[in-house]
Amino acid sequence: MQSPEKKRFYFQWHFLERCNLRCSHCYQQNYDSHELDESKLLKIAQILEDTLNKWNRDGRVSLTGGEPFLRKDLLLKLLDFFETSSAFYWTGILTNGTLIDIDIADQMKRFAKLKEIQVSLDGAEANTHDAVRGKGSFVKAVEGLKLLKSVGFTTSIMFTLHKQNREQALKIIQLAEDLGVDFLTIERMVPFSQEDIKNFFLEPQDLKQIYESIYRRKVEIEKKGNLKIRVSRPLWGLIDENIGGFCPAGFSSLAILHDGTVLPCRRLEIPIGNILDEGLYKIWYTSDVLWKLRNKNLLGGKCSTCELLGNCGGCRAIAHALSNNFNAQDPQCWKTDKQPTGGNG
Amino acid sequence: MNSNLDDKVFVLSDNFSLFEGDFNEKRFQLFNIESGTIFKLNEVSYDMLSLFDGGKCVQGVLDELKKLYNVDHEELQNDLYKLVREWVEKRILIEKAAIR
Numbered sequence: 414m415q416s417p418e419k420k421r422f423y424f425q426w427h428f429l430e431r432c433n434l435r436c437s438h439c440y441q442q443n444y445d446s447h448e449l450d451e452s453k454l455l456k457i458a459q460i461l462e463d464t465l466n467k468w469n470r471d472g473r474v475s476l477t478g479g480e481p482f483l484r485k486d487l488l489l490k491l492l493d494f495f496e497t498s499s500a501f502y503w504t505g506i507l508t509n510g511t512l513i514d515i516d517i518a519d520q521m522k523r524f525a526k527l528k529e530i531q532v533s534l535d536g537a538e539a540n541t542h543d544a545v546r547g548k549g550s551f552v553k554a555v556e557g558l559k560l561l562k563s564v565g566f567t568t569s570i571m572f573t574l575h576k577q578n579r580e581q582a583l584k585i586i587q588l589a590e591d592l593g594v595d596f597l598t599i600e601r602m603v604p605f606s607q608e609d610i611k612n613f614f615l616e617p618q619d620l621k622q623i624y625e626s627i628y629r630r631k632v633e634i635e636k637k638g639n640l641k642i643r644v645s646r647p648l649w650g651l652i653d654e655n656i657g658g659f660c661p662a663g664f665s666s667l668a669i670l671h672d673g674t675v676l677p678c679r680r681l682e683i684p685i686g687n688i689l690d691e692g693l694y695k696i697w698y699t700s701d702v703l704w705k706l707r708n709k710n711l712l713g714g715k716c717s718t719c720e721l722l723g724n725c726g727g728c729r730a731i732a733h734a735l736s737n738n739f740n741a742q743d744p745q746c747w748k749t750d751k752q753p754t755g756g757n758g
Numbered sequence: 759m760n761s762n763l764d765d766k767v768f769v770l771s772d773n774f775s776l777f778e779g780d781f782n783e784k785r786f787q788l789f790n791i792e793s794g795t796i797f798k799l800n801e802v803s804y805d806m807l808s809l810f811d812g813g814k815c816v817q818g819v820l821d822e823l824k825k826l827y828n829v830d831h832e833e834l835q836n837d838l839y840k841l842v843r844e845w846v847e848k849r850i851l852i853e854k855a856a857i858r
Contacts, residue, residue, distance in 0.1 A: 699791065
């Protein structure tokens with residue numbers, strides 16, 4: 414149970430690297446590393462728990478990969494650990510959805526703290542999704558979602574927005590509604606190479622148009638249904654000053670990779686230590702990268718003087734990807750000095 | 759007691775890390791990276807601890823502090839000795855070697 418007076422902390426834990434898909438926009442460079450054995454994984458889980466207890470914070474953890482359902486045994490062990498942990502009030506799973514069957518769905522029902530299972534979809538139709546994730550993956554992912562809904566899980570869809578699937582943004586909202594999904598998150602893709610930038614990067618004005626249309630649809634759809642579209646990330650505040658949010662990287666979240674490597678965020682690919690070698694306190698207190706992320710005075714470009722800084726601050730991962738400087742201005746921000754903000758488009 | 763301390767050389771324990779940051783206000787902190795405990799410091803304490811680099815003896819640290827702060831020598835010396843004893847007791851400072 415989460416305590417209302419406590420601050421929260423979020424871990425995104427990629428406890429294995431192996432994956433059954435090879436998505437064209439994937440952040441991973443390898444797919445075949447052996448995961449840590451159970452004892453080391455539980456050691457990491459214990460470090461997370463001890464840290465939260467020390468900090469007096471309530472924890473959330475998303476378990477993911479690679480594809481987490483490739484090692485259902487380890488996934489269940491970790492869910493068991495967090496289920497009985499006093500430090501964690503919420504667990505989630507981030508998956509491609511293709512390996513979910515009734516057996517594992519039934520087994521997961523015993524976890525009261527398992528509050529959400531997120532399935533990634535890159536398009537609302539098989540051809541667009543499969544173009545990114547491989548033939549047949551759309552049907553399996555949708556079947557996985559339906560199965561999860563049928564046994565009563567709260568479900569969500571992650572849609573990674575980029576140049577090649579921009580036309581799918583509104584369609585994915587419709588699909589989420591049709592499937593009875595509870596939440597939809599739309600995240601901008603972070604390009605990891607010049608080729609990615611060429612193929613996937615959305616220019617600021619294009620992104621503005623897409624965000625405006627998503628937001629209009631969000632307002633309509635949330636009046637009449639259960640689907641909630643999450644808009645708590647940077648740049649959404651340019652559409653409506655009542656939404657959006659400053660990125661929690663460096664403040665209240667961390668990503669952990671399959672070998673214990675710690676990143677400020679999964680999409681900000683700057684290793685800041687290894688939790689097994691150094692523990693978490695050393696990383697959290699001494700990482701120069703984290704201290705720079707925490708210091709809003711170090712933000713560059715137009716972010717530094719923007720009146721929306723407290724509710725935006727741009728995406729540090731995309732800034733890093735495009736300029737090799739995570740404190741640079743968000744390269745997808747469309748705001749100019751003369752442009753009014755918060756005017757709902 | 760004080761003269762015994764003068765020649766000793768201390769260094770910050772590996773279990774601790776000092777931090778100075780300029781956010782909207784200056785921030786000085788000492789972290790225990792083993793236990794996770796955070797100590798808020800004032801600027802003087804931060805400067806004192808920073809000077810224990812394993813190269814200077816306590817008298818050398820006092821000499822450096824005298825250059826930084828225009829305060830009464832005896833008062834500064836007493837404050838430093840008191841804090842050094844406290845930091846040694848808490849194993850924040852570790853004696854490296856006597857230089858004499």
